[in-house]
Amino acid sequence: MGGTPWTPDEDRRLWELKGDGLSCADMARCIGRSEAACKQRLMRLFRAGGGAPPLAPPPWTDADLGWLALHYIRLGGRACAEYLGRSLSAVQEKAKRLGVARCCAKEKPLQVGMRHCHDCGKPTTDYRCPKCLSAWRRRHGISENIRGEEGL
Numbered sequence: 001m002g003g004t005p006w007t008p009d010e011d012r013r014l015w016e017l018k019g020d021g022l023s024c025a026d027m028a029r030c031i032g033r034s035e036a037a038c039k040q041r042l043m044r045l046f047r048a049g050g051g052a053p054p055l056a057p058p059p060w061t062d063a064d065l066g067w068l069a070l071h072y073i074r075l076g077g078r079a080c081a082e083y084l085g086r087s088l089s090a091v092q093e094k095a096k097r098l099g100v101a102r103c104c105a106k107e108k109p110l111q112v113g114m115r116h117c118h119d120c121g122k123p124t125t126d127y128r129c130p131k132c133l134s135a136w137r138r139r140h141g142i143s144e145n146i147r148g149e150e151g152l
Contacts, residue, residue, distance in 0.1 A: 006041055014041060019087050060094060072100045073116065 010031055017027040024042075028035040064084055072080050072095045081091040117124045119132040128136060137144060 003037065011041070011045060014038060015045065018042060065094070065098065068095060069098050069100050072098075 010033075013031060014027060017030055022030070024035045024038050028038045031038065033041075068080055068084065068091065071083075072091075075083075077088050077092045077095070080095075081088045084091060113125060114123045115125070115127075116122065117129040117132050118127050119136070120129060122129050124130075126133070134144065136142075
């Protein structure tokens with residue numbers, strides 16, 4: 001075999017580049033090793049880690065979770081991943097577990113002045129969309145007629 005031994009920093013960098021979706025040729029150029037050496041090292045690290053990277057990402061902090069919960073729906077996964085310095089898949093999975101994942105992966109950010117309905121999540125200009133507001137009023141025995149007039 002031979003060659004220069006791999007350092008922990010090179011291993012970490014290799015996993016980061018692999019997570020970013022770079023090809024082995026691109027990873028080799030970034031690290032300064034041959035493409036074959038990078039492929040071989042990835043295989044060795046993969047086996048040593050039992051199928052997962054041996055270097056775990058940093059744990060999520062309360063500040064990270066709070067920021068993600070506030071901004072994920074409006075900004076989307078890519079912007080949040082870039083801001084938090086995490087992979088897109090990690091951010092999407094965490095948002096899903098927090099219950100703030102978008103209904104549709106291709107959903108566009110809301111326009112100015114719009115928000116999501118508190119009950120159904122559909123875009124609306126108010127706290128609840130008209131359909132959910134009617135249902136809420138019925139559940140709580142509140143008249144649909146705002147003035148309280150009968151029979152109009």
